[in-house]
Amino acid sequence: MSAEAAFIDSLRALATSAAARGLADDAAVLEVGGATLVLTHDILAEGVHFRPDDPPGDVAWKLVAVNLSDLAAKGARPIGILLGFALGDEQWDRAFVDGLGLALRAFGLKLLGGDTVAAPRVLGLTAIGEATGPVPSRSGASAGDSLWVSGTIGDSGAGLRGLRGELPSHPALVERYRSPRPRLEAGQRLAPLVSAMMDVSDGLLIDSARMAAASAVKLEIDLSLVPLSEPLRATAGEDRGARLAAATAGDDYELLFTAPPGRSSEVLAIAEAIGLPLNRIGAAAQGSGLRLTDGGEPVPLPPCLGWEHG
């Protein structure tokens, strides 16, 4: 067990409220008055989650987006944010505020409060949302359900590799790394249909493994069905290695969900209505863990399924 996993395990003893969902979910779900609040807090640290030379406005956008992505996976409408900000140099900070304003306007959100400190650049954000219907968890998948993913997978990872000079750099991929789009509308529309839902933040395979564990099922993924974008295929190819890289890269902020096969036409109607691809990539079965195939042929799991940075 990693030090982080051990630490989270020790925190679990303090998270005995039903609202905490055993710290096994993307967000806390709190019943207040007649409303269902969804609360999440994600951190971005310089050198860990963003590069020192990333444009500060994009860092602001990403900080908002990764938090809203957790709300999206709960089908929640965002209400506002609290910001924890480490003051650095004035120019960086000013560009950050500009980017924050852009993100808040884009999502129709208000800054509610927070705190600033003079300290290393570790940025925290709390996002508060209100559920618009039932709140899906990671743990509801049943054997027989179809496994779906929104959008395309691996773009952000390929964008980062482009910035590092490991792949040809493509602006659309860098854009997905720097300015991910949380799937808020998809989340709210899908929430009533799905049996389990979470966002893909650390990698399709590792997040699928987490859903499988939470739901006590086996998830079978057909690599040949994992949706890849045109720019990704142009820069990284689409052979099995490229597909495995995409499925373990993380930072996708797409939605991963399961639904009974009988609801497929409703899922596809949502995709059509909002103009976001929703693709079936596999199914849940009795058992545990992940099983990978590529067009019918079994594929061994790679040693690293994704990020474990937390």
Place this chain on the structure above:
Amino acid sequence: MSAEAAFIDSLRALATSAAARGLADDAAVLEVGGATLVLTHDILAEGVHFRPDDPPGDVAWKLVAVNLSDLAAKGARPIGILLGFALGDEQWDRAFVDGLGLALRAFGLKLLGGDTVAAPRVLGLTAIGEATGPVPSRSGASAGDSLWVSGTIGDSGAGLRGLRGELPSHPALVERYRSPRPRLEAGQRLAPLVSAMMDVSDGLLIDSARMAAASAVKLEIDLSLVPLSEPLRATAGEDRGARLAAATAGDDYELLFTAPPGRSSEVLAIAEAIGLPLNRIGAAAQGSGLRLTDGGEPVPLPPCLGWEHG
């Protein structure tokens, strides 16, 4: 204007929701589903807000306490917290979790969620509370109101100076520096009586100046009325210099509030009921800013009114 003040000013343009209270208050106040939620996010950074050799369990306590102190000032009952934690060495982290558990049990609170990162030790916490009645702001003081403070002032600052070897070290003062007690019960009982309330986190004088500015009144403080503890007087004395040091030291987490003179007997009845001193230290008058006296004699304001670390 400091860089931090300029930065917060630029954020203010993004905080146009009534819930944000213009970022001029200790917490956001959000109406959700018939309930009034109070949300706050405060950060503690190593080397800024705590010392590298402070016991990790006390750092956890303090992180909880400084956030709950903001809820106290809103008269809110705490519901739960989200934790942003920077993983360091395992021993430190384990002791931190022990202290966190202690604090959560002491306040009857649950951990709801949060995030961990491997990054420099910058700890963020979001506390969520529910208002139990009207929610006081900083801006409601009127000319003629009495100015009150809870508990004793300057203990925490003297405790820190003891740790630094600048004063004789006294365990009760170190305890107040390391393990402050947010005045939750006092806050909930006082909220219906007060015209303005906030917690004293950065120093009695600087926080009073902030309340005066928010309320557009002058606050007159009689230094001889500022309550000092027995251990403080024993180690730091009680001459004017010692009183000014106490009133600018910060980290008190006491409640500062105004109330019409006609409510004084109710305020004193609360003090009696909960066994916490509540002392009148001055009054609000027409005008602006702070005016200091010491037993009737005018005292010039010190150049530094308190912490401006944020």
